[in-house]
Amino acid sequence: MAWRSALSKNLQELRVHLCQSSKGSQGARDFVLGSYQELKKANPKFPILVRECSGVKARLIARYDYGVEQNVPVEGLDKAAITKELEKLVKKGESMPRSTESEGSL
């Protein structure tokens, strides 16, 4: 799936917030367990920061160029739905303004 390798092309950083044990974060935990390896292999240098904290609501945060961030709550969503949300974030990155941070090869 092409959008996976576009992750490092369209985004600068992806953060996944989740709780270690809550039910609402179950989908996010599944997502990280199931997709992290694949995403990292497709984007070896791209930071995918998994940040766990008890009681936090699961969400995805994409950082684009110029420090612009997009925050998507994924509390209660399952793995497939989170993947879709991520795909949307990656798509959105195509139309975002680019800074010099995106210059150069990987």
Added chain:
Amino acid sequence: MAACDAAGIDIPRFCYHQRLSIAGNCRMCLVEVEKSPKPVASCAMPAGPGMKIKTDTPLVKKAREGVMEFLLINHPLDCPICDQGGECDLQDQAMHFGSDRGRFTEMKRAVDDKNLGPLVKTVMTRCIHCTRCVRFATEIAGVQDMGITGRGRDSEVGTYVDKLLTSELSGNVIDLCPVGALTSKPFAFTARNWELKNTESVDVSDALGANIRIDSRGAEVMRIVPRLNEDVNEEWISDKARFQYDGLKRQRLSVPLVKGKDGGFRNAHWSEALLAIQQALKGVKGNEIKAIAGKLSDAEAMIALKDLMNRLGSGNLQHEAGFSDLDADVRSNYLMNTGISGIEKADAVLLIGSNPRLESPVFNARIRKMWLEGVPVYLIGSQVDLTYAYTYLGNSPEALTKVLKNSDALKRLKEAKRPAVIVGPGVLKRSDRDAVLQQVHGLVEKAEVVKEGWNGYNVLHDAASRVAALDIGFLPSARASAAPPAKFVYLLGSDDWQESDIPEGAFVVYQGHHGDRGASRADVILPAAAYTEKSATFVNTEGRAQRTKEAVPKPGDSREDWQILVALAEVLKQPLPYKTLNAVRERLAEVAPHLQHVDEREAPIWLNGEYFKAFASKAGKAAASNKEFRSSIDNFYMTDVISRSSQVMAKCVQAKGSMRQGSYAS
């Protein structure tokens, strides 16, 4: 005595200490036990079922009075000139339990003072032979330097031969000494303890984040003492944490400085300095800007700098403690997963590329404690005195390979219920880190270090700001390595950068609190607050977020780090969306929510080794060189700008040097 403490009854004591073995030699804790003809020392007497203990009978009172009288026979009456005065156990207990008149007409004995080095001052005449210091040195610190010589009236506590106390934890004997025999040398005759303001804070001299209390008077830090935190430092701190504070008064930057055309610095106003930066940034492309964070940077400053750099179009962020390109994806990969106190549950320990005695002496004392309880310790790294015995397995990646193939150590780790592997900065700072780490990962899997309910994969860091930097993602973004050479470098308190980090001709801004290597290379210097002067977040090596507190005012015209960056962003027309400290912290929580849970430890999740697998494909078949593992710290007493500016630390280095040369006199 423990039983009485639990029942809420205070028993006077001098020699008893809960973390030391029981000596029973001060006799102050005498109590009456039913059916026992004589009073017994409660510290050494095990409590039994149905035992009746009386603590306030006339017999007990008389016994305490008698003991106190004997102790005072040879104790000088120099309380007015004694630094312990006001926090002296003997003084308090003499007031409470002592007799109201003396019967003493003979001569008091006198004892020669001992030279224990530049940190601990001795007035041995005051010693009451409780032997707490001796027990601390042998049991906790693990140096066989102190002991008692002589008998009866002639017994003396001291080093057997004229010798310095060679422990990195030696300052703790000052707190342990119940009288004024061992006091702080730098603190001597500078202040009385009742005139000091106490501020509870956190130490930044290593990545342990020891809890400290800063005692200040006016604008000056007078001394630093430990604060109890069972999960982090128990009640010990290292000598660097305790004695480096005099460095806070030297080499300080107090006004903004701008380099003139003649190459000399001149004082400037804040607006001038910030405008000079704006001028210098004209025509510089985003990816030609680079930022390097220092060992003492706090999380608030780093997030502000990261946000500003991203807005300017740069992802070129580094941390001076090396290994900037280490992934910060999964917290369990760069934290001490067992926790600092949790390591004590381990039943086998393997140290790789670490010298915890220098990197974190208080943590080293924990490993020693485990070793005393029979936990085997293995070491792949430089063969040094760690204060405990270990099985040496070699000092190169080759040794690691050997262990991995088949060895007793591997077998022993595998058999252990809760094995722990501690990876030190000696591994993380290597150029062939990926290859070595891959082997370590292999070892972790093979020896089943991570299993249900136990994660024994530990990383020991050596710089206070390192974990926070990783937590908030202060690292180069994907294309940073492709960026052209930097024309503008922002040093956030960074003094230990590599020469290659700053290209010749680059415009350098140094923001920090001490004039050191970074400031001397800079074109603009922005004075900032040190850790005793600001409320800031630090994350220790186990991932525990802790905050320092403002104990003393900032010198001169200096500001807090995040304020400077917010002001600079304003001047550069890239305003940051926060204006108050609380707003910065909310932003921190947006990036890494666990930073908001101060003093707590958020358990890192392991991801079933998903990270290792992804890492393996990235590292590929990189080969490890055969370079030896080296600790990141050569000189324990001087690791950052504060300790380098400290005269006391310099004296320690000197004393250690003269000891090595065989002349013990200083």
